[in-house]
Amino acid sequence: MTDQAMPSETTADLWTSIDALLTWLDTDQPVDGREGVLLRILKLSEEVGEVAEAVIGATGQNPRKGVTHTWEDVQGELCDVVITALVALRTLTPDTREVFARHLERVTKRSLGTALTKDGADSAP
Template sequence: MSDHPPPGPELWASVDALWKWLDSNRPIEDREGLLLRILKLNEEVGEVAEAVIGATGQNPRKGVTHTWDDVQAELCDVVITALVALRTLTPDAREVFTRHLERVTERSRTSS
């Protein structure tokens, strides 16, 4: 367990900085660029799958090629990519995410 508090406003400042950097270096603009940004999630999820397969040695030709730390890092990449994609869709990403998280949390409380 880390001694650091969970990310708060600095998380969203980092997401915004990454969004600005990516937008200033975006080779394809408009709707196509937006769609490609969202599709990046699929690539990142594939990297999670690759890491899990590598951590469990499921490919007999390759054996164990990853660690569970690699899986954690890839999952973090998925989260970051999703938050940046959300920020690309709306400048209100923090509020949209917070409201959605509250709904999902409330739903989990009422379904038990």
């Protein structure tokens, strides 16, 4: 992993993709309203379960099945969790970018005792 910040064009693509996925999911949903929002959030549990299944499969922990997944499968499932979480967050607020950025800054500062500057370098609190 690198200490450098995500390039701004990648960040823009990320949020554009999240908005597009939200629009796609909102089209022809069998359940909408409050229940639809709750189901979208619950989708995270399904995705996390798929991470667990992939880890078990990558380590061969199920003797009946053996090795059924790769660590690349685990990476993909973790990406699905992140995407699903961002879509769920976007479902709750149009200010997703700002909400996520503020929360990431708080967690980073609380955990590392530093705040990240816009260029990705650490600065003292």
